[in-house]
Amino acid sequence: MLSESDGVEVIGFARNASEALQAIPLARPDVVILDIRMPGGSGFDVLTQLKKNEPSPVVIMFTNYGDPQVRKKCLEAGADFFVDKSTEFQKVAGILEELVLQSHPRAGDS
Numbered sequence: 001m002l003s004e005s006d007g008v009e010v011i012g013f014a015r016n017a018s019e020a021l022q023a024i025p026l027a028r029p030d031v032v033i034l035d036i037r038m039p040g041g042s043g044f045d046v047l048t049q050l051k052k053n054e055p056s057p058v059v060i061m062f063t064n065y066g067d068p069q070v071r072k073k074c075l076e077a078g079a080d081f082f083v084d085k086s087t088e089f090q091k092v093a094g095i096l097e098e099l100v101l102q103s104h105p106r107a108g109d110s
Contacts, residue, residue: 007100017041021049029057031099033092036063036070044074051078058099062092 012027014020016039024032024046032050034043043061050056059081061074066084074082083091 006097008096015039017043017046020046024050024057025053030103031058031060031096033060033062036061036065036074044077047074047079048077060092060095 011029012023014023018040020032020034020038032046034046036043038046043063047059047061050059056078059079061079061082062085063070063083064085066082066086066088071082071084081091081095083089083095
């Protein structure tokens with residue numbers, strides 16, 4: 001789904017929290033999509049580490065743990081977006097399209 005979006009290039013994938021924390025600063029992506037549950041840690045841990053550095057990438061928390069307390073905790077920790085996989089799956093494509101438009105406006109767009 002991600003690679004089919006115009007202007008979106010997938011540049012990496014991490015199998016666990018440690019790998020994500022090592023790879024993200026090296027790859028310097030514009031956007032990171034994290035799940036709450038990750039082997040060897042959590043997406044929340046990765047989020048809090050990423051947001052300690054400037055500039056930090058846009059972070060989309062994309063998880064099945066969509067209860068209001070988890071959503072609030074992630075947004076307060078600096079997540080730019082929170083998407084519940086079970087009910088909001090299609091929102092990720094729309095968020096990415098909007099971010100692409102913001103960074104590369106088309107001629108005639110304001």
